[in-house]
Amino acid sequence: MNMHAKQEPLVVVENLVKHFPVKIGAFGNQSAVVHAIDGVSFAIYKGETLGLVGESGCGKSTTGFALLQLHKATSGSVKFDGVDLSKLPAKDLRAMRKRVQIVFQDPYSTLNPRMTIGEALAEPMRVHKICPEKDIQGRVARLIRDVGLNPNVANRYPHEFSGGQRQRICIARALASDPEFIVCDEPISALDVSIQAQIINLLMDIQEKYNLTYLFIAHDLAVVRHISDRVAVMYLGKIMEIAGKDELFGRPLHPYTKALLSAVPEADPDVERGRKRIILQGDVSNAIDPPSGCRFHPRCAHARPMCAGEVPELEDRGEGHFVACLRVAEIEKETV
Amino acid sequence: MTDQALPLPQEEKQFSLAKDAFIRLVANRLAVVGMVLVAFLFFIAIFGPYLTPYDFLSQDLLSRNQAPSWQHWFGTDDLGRDILSRVIYGSRTAVIVGFSTVSFSLVIGLFMGALGGYFGGKVDAFVVWLIDITMSIPSLLLVIVINVSLKPPLVNWMDAQFVATGNEFYRNTIWVDFVLVFGSLALIKWPKAARIIRGQILSIRNKNYVLAAEALGVPTYKIVRRYVIPNAIGPIIVYISAALGEAMVLESSFSFLGVGVRPPIPSWGNMISDGLRIWQLYPHVLAAPAAVLAIVTIAFSFLGDGLNDALNPRQWK
Amino acid sequence: MTKLLEVNNLHTRFKVRNGYLHAVNGVSFSLDRGEMLGVVGESGCGKSVSMMSLIRLLPPAAEITDGEVLLEGEDITHASVNRVNAIRGSKVGMIFQDPMTSLNPFMKIGEQVIESIVFHKKLAKAEALKQAARYLKMVGISNAEHRLNEYPHQLSGGMRQRVMIAMALLNEPSLVIADEPTTALDVTIQAQIVELVKGLREKLNMSIIWITHDLSLLAGMVDRIMVMYGGYIVEEAVLDDIYKSPLHPYTIGLLKSIPSLKTEAGSRLPSIPGAPPNLFAEPTGCPFAPRCTYRVDRCTREVPALATVPGAEGDRPHRVACWVDMRGRGIAQ
Numbered sequence: 001m002n003m004h005a006k007q008e009p010l011v012v013v014e015n016l017v018k019h020f021p022v023k024i025g026a027f028g029n030q031s032a033v034v035h036a037i038d039g040v041s042f043a044i045y046k047g048e049t050l051g052l053v054g055e056s057g058c059g060k061s062t063t064g065f066a067l068l069q070l071h072k073a074t075s076g077s078v079k080f081d082g083v084d085l086s087k088l089p090a091k092d093l094r095a096m097r098k099r100v101q102i103v104f105q106d107p108y109s110t111l112n113p114r115m116t117i118g119e120a121l122a123e124p125m126r127v128h129k130i131c132p133e134k135d136i137q138g139r140v141a142r143l144i145r146d147v148g149l150n151p152n153v154a155n156r157y158p159h160e161f162s163g164g165q166r167q168r169i170c171i172a173r174a175l176a177s178d179p180e181f182i183v184c185d186e187p188i189s190a191l192d193v194s195i196q197a198q199i200i201n202l203l204m205d206i207q208e209k210y211n212l213t214y215l216f217i218a219h220d221l222a223v224v225r226h227i228s229d230r231v232a233v234m235y236l237g238k239i240m241e242i243a244g245k246d247e248l249f250g251r252p253l254h255p256y257t258k259a260l261l262s263a264v265p266e267a268d269p270d271v272e273r274g275r276k277r278i279i280l281q282g283d284v285s286n287a288i289d290p291p292s293g294c295r296f297h298p299r300c301a302h303a304r305p306m307c308a309g310e311v312p313e314l315e316d317r318g319e320g321h322f323v324a325c326l327r328v329a330e331i332e333k334e335t336v
Numbered sequence: 337m338t339d340q341a342l343p344l345p346q347e348e349k350q351f352s353l354a355k356d357a358f359i360r361l362v363a364n365r366l367a368v369v370g371m372v373l374v375a376f377l378f379f380i381a382i383f384g385p386y387l388t389p390y391d392f393l394s395q396d397l398l399s400r401n402q403a404p405s406w407q408h409w410f411g412t413d414d415l416g417r418d419i420l421s422r423v424i425y426g427s428r429t430a431v432i433v434g435f436s437t438v439s440f441s442l443v444i445g446l447f448m449g450a451l452g453g454y455f456g457g458k459v460d461a462f463v464v465w466l467i468d469i470t471m472s473i474p475s476l477l478l479v480i481v482i483n484v485s486l487k488p489p490l491v492n493w494m495d496a497q498f499v500a501t502g503n504e505f506y507r508n509t510i511w512v513d514f515v516l517v518f519g520s521l522a523l524i525k526w527p528k529a530a531r532i533i534r535g536q537i538l539s540i541r542n543k544n545y546v547l548a549a550e551a552l553g554v555p556t557y558k559i560v561r562r563y564v565i566p567n568a569i570g571p572i573i574v575y576i577s578a579a580l581g582e583a584m585v586l587e588s589s590f591s592f593l594g595v596g597v598r599p600p601i602p603s604w605g606n607m608i609s610d611g612l613r614i615w616q617l618y619p620h621v622l623a624a625p626a627a628v629l630a631i632v633t634i635a636f637s638f639l640g641d642g643l644n645d646a647l648n649p650r651q652w653k
Numbered sequence: 654m655t656k657l658l659e660v661n662n663l664h665t666r667f668k669v670r671n672g673y674l675h676a677v678n679g680v681s682f683s684l685d686r687g688e689m690l691g692v693v694g695e696s697g698c699g700k701s702v703s704m705m706s707l708i709r710l711l712p713p714a715a716e717i718t719d720g721e722v723l724l725e726g727e728d729i730t731h732a733s734v735n736r737v738n739a740i741r742g743s744k745v746g747m748i749f750q751d752p753m754t755s756l757n758p759f760m761k762i763g764e765q766v767i768e769s770i771v772f773h774k775k776l777a778k779a780e781a782l783k784q785a786a787r788y789l790k791m792v793g794i795s796n797a798e799h800r801l802n803e804y805p806h807q808l809s810g811g812m813r814q815r816v817m818i819a820m821a822l823l824n825e826p827s828l829v830i831a832d833e834p835t836t837a838l839d840v841t842i843q844a845q846i847v848e849l850v851k852g853l854r855e856k857l858n859m860s861i862i863w864i865t866h867d868l869s870l871l872a873g874m875v876d877r878i879m880v881m882y883g884g885y886i887v888e889e890a891v892l893d894d895i896y897k898s899p900l901h902p903y904t905i906g907l908l909k910s911i912p913s914l915k916t917e918a919g920s921r922l923p924s925i926p927g928a929p930p931n932l933f934a935e936p937t938g939c940p941f942a943p944r945c946t947y948r949v950d951r952c953t954r955e956v957p958a959l960a961t962v963p964g965a966e967g968d969r970p971h972r973v974a975c976w977v978d979m980r981g982r983g984i985a986q
Contacts, residue, residue: 055839070551097553109544114566123562124552162928170548177552192695193866194903194944197910197924204921219840226912226919245918263844265869266913269893272873279848280841283809 009043010181010213011067016040016076018059018066022288032288036062038237039076041314044181049207049214051228051245053221053260055284059237060217061105064183067215068102069093080181098128101174103203105186107166111158117144117169118154124177143172146209147202164195171202181213188223200227221264225249230320233257236287236295239314243321253323253332256296294326302331357570360646367642373635380424381431388425390418403620410624413607414614419624422602426625429603430584430632433518437583438576440522445529452530453537454560463534467527475524475586476593482520483595487512513597517590521583532575536568543567570647577643581636588629604629657827657860658684658707663720663730665699665706675932676702676715678884681959686827689854689861691871691892694881695929700864703881704830708745709737724828742773746821748814750833755817756805763801766820773824788819791856793849811842818849822857832864847874868907872896880904883930883940886959890971894964900973900980903941939976951976 020034037059044050054060066073069085078085080100088096104110111120121140125131131139141151147168158166167187174182184203188196204227207214218224224231225245232242233256241254252258259278266272280299285291291298297307307326314322325331361367380387390408400416402408410419452463490512498506505511540546541564549559584604590596591605599606604625611622665677677699684690694700705711707722708729722729724744729737741747749755757765766789767781776784782801789797792815805813814834821829831850835843851874854861863875871878871892878895880888880903888901899905906925916922927944930936938953939945945952957974964971973979 055841068551070547094553094555097551102548102551104544104548106544110548112545112549112563112567115562123549123554127552127554127558164928173548173552192929193868194695194907194910194925195928197912197922198926200912201921201924204919221840222912222914222916225914226916226922249914259841261914263840264914265847265867265872266915267869267872267896267908267911268913268915269872269896275873277844277848279844283811283842284839 008046010046010081011044011215012077012079013043013063013067014041014077014079016063016066016078017074018062018071019074034287035237035290036287037066037073038290040234040237040239041076042232042239042242044213044215046213047211048229049216049227051224051231052215052217052234053219053224053231054234055219055260057236057284057287058234059287060219060234061185063234064102064185064215064217068097068100068183070102095128098124098130098177099179100181100183101177101179102183102185103167103170103174103187106190107163107170108190110170111166111173113158116155116157117161120158120169121154121173121176124173128177130177139176143175144169146175146206147172148198162195163191164198167191167195167199168202171199171206175206175210178210179212181215183215183217185217186219187216189219196223203227221249221261233260236285236290238295239322239324240296241321241323241325242314244319247319247321251321253317253321253328254296254325255300255302255331294324302327357646361642364642364645366638367646370635370638370640370642373631374639377427377632377635378431381427384424384427388418388421390421403618411618411620413610413621414618419607419621422607423604423624423628426602426604426607427628429597429601430587432514433521433587433597434580434583436514436518437521437525437587438579440518441525441529441579442572442576444522444526445531445533448526449530449533449535450537453534453541456538460534463530467530470523470527478524479520479590480595482523483516486516490516510597510601513601517587517596518583521586521590524586525579525583529575529579532571533568536571537564540564540567574640574644574647577636578640581633581640584636585629585633655686656683657686657688657725659723660707661721661723663703663706663722664718665702665711665715666718667712668714668716669933672933675935676884677706678936678956679720680881680884680886681720682879682886682889684828684860684862686860687854687858688877689863689875691875691878692862692864692881693866693868693871693878695866697929697932698881699884699932700881701832703884704832704862704864707830708741708747710741710747739773742769743824744826744828746824746826746829748817748821748829748831748834751837756813758805760804761801762803762805762808762816766801766816766823769820770823785819785823788823789816791853792816792819792822793845794819810838811845814838814842814846815849818846818853822853822859825857826859828860828862830862830864833866834863835870836865836867843870850874869911869913880907883936884932885936885940885956885974886972887941887975888971888973889959890964890973891969894969894971900962900971901941901975902945902947902977902979905979906946939974947977947979947982949977 016037017039018037020036022032022034023030040059040063042050052060052063062071065071067078069078073086076086080096083096085093085096118140121143122136125136125139140154144151144153149165149168158169161169187203188199191199200223203214206212216224216227228245230242230244231248233240233248233254235256241248241252241257248257249261252261259280262275262278278301282299285295285298291308293308293310294300294312297303300307304327310326312324312326314324315328317323317328399412400414402412404411408418408420410423413419413422448463448466452460491509494506494509494512497503546559546563549563587596588603588605588608591603592609594609596605597603599610607625608622608629611625615622660683661681663677663680667674667676680703692700692704702711702715706717709717717730720730724740729740732740763782763785766785767778770776770781770784771778786797786801789800794800794812794815800808808816835846838846847870850861863871865871875892877889877891879886880895880901882903888895888899888904895904896908899908903925906923909923910925912922925944930940930943936956938955939957942948942952955976957976959972959974961970961972
């Protein structure tokens with residue numbers, strides 16, 4: 001996909017922050033704050049797929065939810081087509097939901113068990129008055145066919161379907177209001193291995209057919225690489241690196257990205273035997289009390305005392321490649 | 337290679353969840369027994385008084401304490417009243433009290449539970465506090481206090497109204513008993529209803545399909561109507577079934593203790609209480625109402641268990 | 654190498670509401686001492702149930718209907734409950750998927766870790782704790798003595814899985830069954846655990862069965878791989894043969910459909926159509942037949958036997974259950 005031809009941002013996220021208040025301690029008597037996302041900024045261009053990867057608890061899903069205003073952000077702005085969603089009154093925001101949609105991770109729990117598939121797909125059409133009542137049945141049937149199911153499933157209930165089929169239904173529901181932008185929140189990680197490829201293909205097909213823009217959230221780097229145009233890597237509520245797909249996977253600059261890439265197993269014994277893993281020490285730090293300075297410094301092999309003192313900003317390394325690392329220049333020299 | 341998902345498996349039968357639940361319920365033998373018994377109870381309560389062989393009040397002092405016979409299937413009591421007729425009429429008392437109690441407690445419970453579950457925060461904390469306070473009051477004490485403090489003024493008021501207006505309705509002070517019984521029962525029982533409803537709403541509000549509906553832009557009132565209520569209904573039905581049975585038992589216990597429905601209006605409770613005085617000599621006077629009460633209790637518990645299993649199918653996975 | 658484990662024609666089924674779920678339908682394999690076997694398949698393929706059947710660690714609704722399991726020559730399937738309990742603790746170690754729920758939140762780490770050695774080896778508590786600390790150190794937990802006095806919630810997910818591994822190893826079992834031990838963990842933590850287990854295996858010379866749904870994960874780790882589908886072993890071969898010359902259409906399809914960091918990005922992935930089978934009906938043919946592109950008539954009528962075929966390089970054993978000669982038709986090497 002030629003992105004340079006369409007350098008028009010559809011979504012602009014600026015300095016998004018989401019803190020969750022929680023109760024900790026044995027009796028829930030201490031208040032604390034989870035720094036789920038801490039100042040995240042990025043743009044998504046029309047027609048592209050931005051992949052958002054990171055480990056559990058890094059804030060990638062929270063970013064998607066806050067972007068859609070399903071979680072109210074603590075601060076920061078989300079502009080969709082120039083409109084700041086975080087400042088919209090409830091009524092206008094509901095109307096805006098016609099244009100921005102989401103596919104959730106778990107297709108088992110996101111369909112109302114008491115609604116038939118047809119009703120579930122007709123719901124957004126009715127809510128947003130997409131078409132006259134008489135056309136709804138036809139549109140539902142077409143949607144069902146577009147996601148690769150037989151239109152006669154419309155009067156069945158969700159519990160009659162397998163995980164993969166349900167995810168197809170969820171995708172159809174997201175498409176029902178004719179959106180421009182869809183957040184895919186780990187859409188394949190709850191599915192069986194042999195089903196995942198079907199859903200990835202489906203998502204790519206409908207993107208082309210319906211001219212969609214995606215934010216694709218996942219923890220599986222290979223999947224993100226497959227479907228994305230650009231990729232952002234998150235760690236503990238911050239974006240560590242963001243670049244075009246080939247650039248990021250071909251020339252990762254951030255030590256965390258490198259470690260993440262080296263941890264992905266390959267289905268090839270020869271590669272695995274020859275590979276030298278970068279094994280990160282320790283666990284992801286606590287989001288309640290995140291490390292000072294660079295969030296990654298306690299696990300980073302390249303960390304210096306300054307990394308604990310200063311928060312690195314995303315820095316342009318050329319070719320749309322941004323890295324948040326104080327020592328990126330030195331590390332680049334070391335490894336070359 | 338195509339990656340179309342294959343069409344659905346061949347079986348063309350379609351089950352809605354309600355139908356599916358009904359099939360599961362019918363497959364459960366005990367539940368069917370309970371269902372039949374409960375249906376029979378309701379039938380008797382509604383049509384029974386037209387079918388009874390004798391008037392439940394008519395005394396035949398020549399045939400007191402008779403053992404069961406063809407004339408009196410369950411025998412007669414110490415005033416020579418036909419026990420079968422009184423048990424049948426007692427079912428009406430039980431059902432009236434049961435239904436009014438459950439509807440009252442459900443109305444209060446729905447309101448309070450929905451309030452707490454939906455708004456959360458301080459409102460919820462207040463509701464929970466109120467539930468806990470109410471539940472901590474010993475129920476028998478509450479009923480006695482209500483009866484002792486409210487019955488005399490209410491009865492006096494009814495009498496005064498009768499004297500003033502001559503309206504026959506005010507003469508029948510049994511209504512005071514009924515209102516006090518199900519009033520106090522509802523006061524005892526609403527916290528349980530509120531707790532169940534609050535729990536349901538809390539858990540369904542956090543369900544992903546509600547989040548999904550929010551993401552689709554579905555307005556709040558529609559979310560409540562089409563997503564929250566239909567999914568909350570199962571446990572509420574189970575609660576209604578269990579609460580009906582419990583209310584009938586409680587009514588009997590209160591009437592037994594003399595703080596419920598007073599004689600001569602028959603209630604299984606006051607019949608048992610009467611029977612206890614002479615049971616060594618005439619056991620059948622006690623046996624009939626006690627057996628019926630036991631059967632009804634068991635019937636409701638079978639039905640409740642069956643409904644519970646049918647509406648919350650445990651997945652085999 | 655000597656045989657540690659031999660499994661013959663194992664069948665396990667679950668009693669469900671109206672009938673049976675046929676989870677394991679005749680599984681036969683063997684495991685050598687010191688060997689590491691990967692068992693791979695999708696959810697519901699019977700991989701976990703068949704491995705749990707080995708030591709009869711099954712829910713009450715499950716029953717083993719046929720077959721035998723010989724561990725060091727001893728028949729486990731027909732042994733007494735007491736004997737099986739003794740075997741579970743001492744000869745077989747278990748590592749489960751979810752380290753968050755496999756530990757009792759109200760017990761100190763130390764007490765949980767030593768429970769089984771105190772029970773099986775009749776060690777004194779102080780002695781057992783000393784040994785536990787040694788094992789915690791071995792699985793890479795720093796400050797082990799201190800950790801023994803902590804509660805599970807004070808440890809991270811990766812740490813808890815290390816504790817579980819230490820617990821499994823403490824009795825010096827000859828066989829460790831690891832059921833998706835890294836599935837709940839992040840990829841960087843998974844890498845730590847994989848390296849740890851590889852190291853421990855060399856050090857302790859034990860046999861390991863590693864159950865997973867992730868075919869890529871096994872590539873750098875095991876000696877031999879068994880692919881399961883619909884309650885059957887559909888293919889079994891040494892590591893390299895599974896990846897380089899798979900013979901079963903399911904293995905072939907699966908390998909092609911997994912996006913890797915090397916596949917051509919943005920292209921359509923060759924996917925397997927359809928969905929995994931439900932196991933309520935007793936199978937009458939190859940379980941994969943409904944989804945198989947190479948299906949012939951016989952596939953839907955007769956269950957293919959797991960037959961030994963010549964390996965890619967001569968003597969390496971390769972077993973596959975397929976009626977179609979994938980090599981002969983030029984689809985596989």
